[in-house]
Amino acid sequence: MPTQAGLVTTLPAPLPRSQADAPQLVGLPGARMLTQRGDDELVVRRMDGGSGTVRFPAPWPRRYGTSTVAPDGSLAVFAGVHAVRAVDPAGEVRWEIRHGCWSGGAACVGSGRMHSAFDEYADDRDHRHAEGGSAGFSADGRLVWAHIRGPLPEGPLGTETVDEWLIIDAADGRPFVRADIQAAAAGSEHVPHPDPAQMGLSIGEGQDGAPLRWGRWDGDDLHIQHFDHADLVLLGVSPSGDHLMTVNHDQDTLAVHETKNGSVTATWDAESTIPPHPETEPDNDEAPLFWDWAGGFVDESTVIAGTMESDEDWGEGRHWLLRTTGTREPEQLRYPFPVSGIPTALGDGTWYMVEGDDVHVWTCD
Incomplete structure (x- = not known):
C-alpha cells in the first residue's frame, strides 16, 4: 500500500x-549541517543554531578529490590526489599528510610518486580524471579516518601495498595507525558510526567490484572486517x-x-x-x-x-x-x-x- x-x-x-557539487545534509540530529563543495570553497551552513555559514577555502578544485567537515563545523578535511589536508575557516592549513599519487598516468601509476603541491600536476590531463580516496570524521570529531593511495614512505607497510587506511588525530594530523585495506580503489566513501572507534569504508573499483570494509580501532590496532570479500x-x-x-x-x-x-x-x-x-x-x-x-x-x-x-x-x-x-x-x-x-x-x-x-x-x- x-x-x-x-x-x-x-x-x-x-x-x-x-558551479558546485550537489549539497548534502550531514551530522546528527541537533547538529545538522548543509554542506556544498564549490571549486574555490567548501560552504557549511549550520541548521540547528550555531555560527551560521562558514566557508572553508579549498586547496584545489573539486574535481581533484572529496571533502568532509568536523561535527562541530570547525575544521574541513580535503582528500585530494596527492595529500589529505585539514583547513580551518580562515584558510590556515592545520596539517597535511602527503601520499602516493592517485593518478593512473604513466608518470605516476605504480611508481609510488609523491607530489609536493597541486601546482605540479594542475595542467596535466592524466590527473584531471584521477582515482581517489576519501576521509571521514569520527562521531566525536576527534579522529579523521582517511583512505589514501599508499604506501607511505615511512612505517611498517610494504611497498606492495596499494591502498592504506589511516586513523589520524584531528587536532594535529598525527597518524595513530595504518593498515593495508587490500583494495585498488577508483573511489571511496566513509560512513560514520555512533561509536568513534568504528567506521565504514565503501570502496568502488569500477567494474571490478565494490569491496566493503568495516574498521574497529581498539586504541592500538585497526581491525578490519572484509564481509567475506562480497561486493557491497x-x-x-x-x-x-x-x-x-x-x-x-x-x-x-x-x-x-x-x-x-x-x-x-x-x-x-x-x-x-x-x-x-x-x-x-x-x-x-x-x-x-x-x-x-x-x-x-x-x-x-x-x-x-x-x-x-x-x-x-x-x-x-x-x-x-x-x-x-x-x-x-x-x-x-x-x-x-x-x-x-x-x-x-x-x-x-x-x-x-x-x-x-x-x-x-x-x-x-
Missing part, C-alpha cells in the same frame, strides 16, 4: 548547482549503530546486516519484491528492476531506497519504504509533487532529496 510523504522543509543550496555498497548505519544497510554491486539485492558480525537480518530482491513500473508494456523482459546506490535508515526499523535509475526509461521514478521487522513488503512513497532526486535517510524519521538548487526534507505524512 502506498505511503504518503510530507514535506518538512525546503532548504536553498548555498551555491548554484552549475554501504548505504547507511542505523541510529543505534547496531545495523548496516547495503546494496550489492549488481544492484539487485538490498540487505540489512548486524554491525557486530556482518550477518544478514533482512534482504529484498528488486525483481521479486518490486512491482514492474506501471507504464511498462505487459510481459516486457527488457525492463529489469534494480536498486539505486542510495538510501539509508529513516529510523531504527525502517529503511528507504529507490528504483529511480531503472524506472527512468518508463516514467516517473519510485521510492520505497522497507520495514526491517514484521512485514517486509515494500511500501511505495507518494509525493505531493513530482520528484526526481534520490533519497538519503537522516535517521530521525526524515530523509532528503536534492532537486535543482533546493534540498527537500521529507517525512511520512
